[in-house]
Each structure stands twice: as structure tokens, then as C-alpha cells.
Amino acid sequence: MSSHILNQFLSENLEDLKNKGLYNVIDPLESPNGPIIKIKGQELINLSSNNYLGLATDDRLKNAAKESVDKYGVGAGAVRTINGTLELHTRLEEKLAEFKHTEAAIAYQSGFNCNMAAISAVMDKNDAILSDELNHASIIDGCRLSRAKIIRVNHSDMDDLRAKAKEAKESGLYNKIMVITDGVFSMDGDIAKLPEIVEIAEEFDLITYVDDAHGSGVLGKGAGTVKHFGLSDKIDFQIGTLSKAIGVVGGYVAGKKDLIDWLKVRSRPFLFSTSLTPADVAASIRSIEILMESTELNERLWENGDYLKKGLKSLGFNIGDSETPITPCIIGDEVKTQQFSKRLYEEGVYAKSIVFPTVAKGTGRVRNMPSAAHTKEMLDQAISVYEKVGKELEII
Numbered sequence: 228m229s230s231h232i233l234n235q236f237l238s239e240n241l242e243d244l245k246n247k248g249l250y251n252v253i254d255p256l257e258s259p260n261g262p263i264i265k266i267k268g269q270e271l272i273n274l275s276s277n278n279y280l281g282l283a284t285d286d287r288l289k290n291a292a293k294e295s296v297d298k299y300g301v302g303a304g305a306v307r308t309i310n311g312t313l314e315l316h317t318r319l320e321e322k323l324a325e326f327k328h329t330e331a332a333i334a335y336q337s338g339f340n341c342n343m344a345a346i347s348a349v350m351d352k353n354d355a356i357l358s359d360e361l362n363h364a365s366i367i368d369g370c371r372l373s374r375a376k377i378i379r380v381n382h383s384d385m386d387d388l389r390a391k392a393k394e395a396k397e398s399g400l401y402n403k404i405m406v407i408t409d410g411v412f413s414m415d416g417d418i419a420k421l422p423e424i425v426e427i428a429e430e431f432d433l434i435t436y437v438d439d440a441h442g443s444g445v446l447g448k449g450a451g452t453v454k455h456f457g458l459s460d461k462i463d464f465q466i467g468t469l470s471k472a473i474g475v476v477g478g479y480v481a482g483k484k485d486l487i488d489w490l491k492v493r494s495r496p497f498l499f500s501t502s503l504t505p506a507d508v509a510a511s512i513r514s515i516e517i518l519m520e521s522t523e524l525n526e527r528l529w530e531n532g533d534y535l536k537k538g539l540k541s542l543g544f545n546i547g548d549s550e551t552p553i554t555p556c557i558i559g560d561e562v563k564t565q566q567f568s569k570r571l572y573e574e575g576v577y578a579k580s581i582v583f584p585t586v587a588k589g590t591g592r593v594r595n596m597p598s599a600a601h602t603k604e605m606l607d608q609a610i611s612v613y614e615k616v617g618k619e620l621e622i623i
């Protein structure tokens with residue numbers, strides 16, 4: 228017999244979400260997650276994935292994965308510290324350190340897990356964390372897990388950061404103070420002000436932590452936001468994901484050798500959760516090699532991002548102030564935003580609406596994620612659908 232209390236909790240809350248139009252129905256893809264996807268038999272131009280470079284379906288990665296399965300099987304068999312470390316994992320970590328221009332790196336099962344792992348391995352209840360208010364959910368959860376005092380900082384507001392860093396430092400209440408930020412903020416496509424953050428960190432002796440999930444493979448000719456600003460030796464923790472531009476799944480922390488050695492003995496997802504599969508690791512290694520050999524995909528991504536932005540802007544859409552290929556199309560009203568996204572879908576463009584509480588009230592938007600894999604024809608087609616639907620709903 229199942230719990231009556233649980234059943235009641237679930238049915239009431241599910242009902243409530245559905246009534247408020249906040250219940251998300253997931254449509255499975257009937258195709259790979261490429262530039263064109265298929266859902267319920269319909270082909271759609273895909274402007275919603277984080278597969279920035281199109282590597283998720285690249286033959287070179289697929290072959291690397293297949294060969295590794297033949298050689299090592301499908302599972303790593305244990306956590307990293309027992310005997311789940313294959314030579315492949317070590318090779319991946321060496322490659323990541325090279326890619327990030329750091330002394331060392333450690334791989335985890337996901338980017339989310341990195342934040343569960345790394346923050347609480349270093350910070351505790353006697354410490355404080357200065358956290359940008361728009362940081363990713365996994366950063367927020369990772370901070371909470373550490374039990375450090377969390378001090379929210381207004382988004383990319385350097386005066387606020389400086390004032391709060393000063394106050395925390397001068398209070399004498401904390402052993403260590405960390406400043407933590409996304410490298411690229413995925414809702415607006417803006418870049419963290421790392422040079423100023425580093426300056427403030429130096430002034431107040433802060434530990435610096437940058438989660439560059441959306442910057443790796445995109446900024447710094449692929450090496451990420453920290454490299455983009457030439458700050459590779461100034462940031463203590465560089466977090467990256469293998470799940471977005473790299474095209475596979477997994478995450479990593481790159482930094483000084485002592486930091487990585489510490490995470491190998493003290494971070495819980497490394498110690499208590501089975502390591503990445505051989506296929507994931509082999510495909511990720513191949514992906515990073517491709518990024519290091521050539522900037523071709525990276526250049527195409529930026530070209531496509533600029534092309535889409537220009538097209539939407541010249542139609543009269545509000546595309547915000549993105550500094551990366553992420554292209555929000557800000558509609559404002561939540562209901563209208565959802566209606567807009569639905570009409571795009573019916574016309575063959577898959578671009579998700581993002582509304583409160585993910586973004587501020589009245590700033591509902593449809594977010595477009597162009598990739599290196601889109602052709603100009605696909606983007607032209609998407610732009611013409613935007614024009615049609617935009618006029619129909621009187622947005623332009």
C-alpha cells in the first residue's frame with residue numbers, strides 16, 4: 228500500500244501546476260539532437276539544444292565511443308578510487324588540463340556533479356560565498372551543501388560585489404571567502420566580468436570559482452571564458468561541462484595540482500558514485516582533440532550566431548544584449564511568450580519559451596541556441612518563420 232499522505236501531496240501539487248500552466252510536458256525526440264529534430268513525426272529546425280558545435284552527432288566522436296566499447300566494455304565498474312579509473316579517465320584529465328591551460332583537472336559524471344563536489348570539498352560552515360543572483364541551480368545547490376554563509380550579489384554588479392566582499396572580510400566572521408559565478412549566463416548570453424572579479428578577489432583575498440558550462444567551446448577560441456580574458460592563472464576553480472559544446476556528458480574541474488589532488492580524496496561524487504563510462508570518456512577526449520586542432524567549428528558557431536541575431540534584429544525583435552551566440556528574443560508577457568513559442572513550433576521551429584520564475588517577471592523570452600551545425604538555409608527558414616509569427620502576434 229502506498230502512503231496516503233504522499234498520494235495526496237502529489238495529486239494536489241500536480242493539479243496545481245497544471246492549473247497554473249506550469250506543468251512541463253516532455254516530448255521525446257525521434258531523431259538525434261542535431262540541427263533538425265523530429266518530434267511526433269514532424270521535422271523541426273532545432274534552436275534549443277546546447278550542442279553548440281554539433282559534436283553530439285559527429286562521426287569522429289561516434290567512432291571513438293564505439294572503439295572504446297569494444298576495448299573496455301560499457302561500464303567503468305566502480306567508483307574512481309576503488310578500481311573505476313581506466314587509463315582513459317587519466318588521459319581525459321590530462322587533455323582537459325592542457326585544454327584549460329591549468330596544472331591539472333578532474334572529471335566528474337556531470338557538470339551538476341562538479342558543483343556538488345567541488346564547493347563543499349573546500350568550503351564549510353565557517354566560510355562565506357559571494358554568489359551572483361543569476362547563478363545556475365547547481366551552483367546554488369552546491370553552495371547550500373557546503374553550509375557556508377551564502378551572500379547573494381546583484382547580477383554582474385561590481386559595486387555590490389566589492390561592498391559585500393569588503394563587509395564579509397572586515398566582519399572577521401569567516402575563515403575563507405569565495406566568489407562564485409557562471410562564466411556565461413545562459414538566459415541572456417552575457418559574460419561574467421571576470422577581470423573586475425579577479426581584481427576584487429585580489430583586494431579581499433577571495434577564492435575564485437567560475438562555472439563555464441556555456442563558455443567552454445564557445446569563448447576563448449573554445450578554451451572558455453577564463454582564457455578569453457587571459458586569466459588562466461588567476462582563477463582557482465574552472466568548472467566545465469562535457470555535456471554542452473563538447474557534445475557528450477560529464478563535467479570537470481580544472482585548476483592547480485594541489486586543488487585537484489584534494490578533490491580526488493575529498494569530493495563525494497568522485498568517491499561515492501561510479502565514474503564516467505568508457506564511451507563517454509573516449510568521445511570526450513576526441514571532442515577536445517578536435518577543438519584543440521582547429522577553430523573551424525567555433526568560428527562557424529559565431530558566424531551562425533551573428534547571422535541569426537542580425538536577421539531577428541532587423542525584423543524588429545528585441546534580442547537583448549547577448550555577447551555570445553545565445554540569442555534571446557524577448558517578448559515580455561508570459562502568456563504571449565508561450566503562445567509565440569507554440570506558433571513557432573507549429574511552423575517548424577523548435578525554440579523554447581523561458582518565463583518567470585526562470586527569468587524576471589515581464590521578461591519572458593524565446594531563447595535561440597544556434598550551432599555550428601546549422602546551415603544558412605536552416606537559419607533563413609527559421610528567420611522567415613519568426614517574421615510570419617511575429618507579425619501574426621503583433622510583436623513586430
Ligand SMILES: *Cc1c(COP(=O)(O)O)cnc(C)c1O
Pocket residue numbers: 337338339340363365366409413438439440441468469470471476477478
Ligand atoms: C548546464 C550547466 C550545468 C550542468 O551541466 P551538466 O553537465 O548538464 O550536468 C552546470 N552549470 C552551469 C552553469 C550550466 O549551465
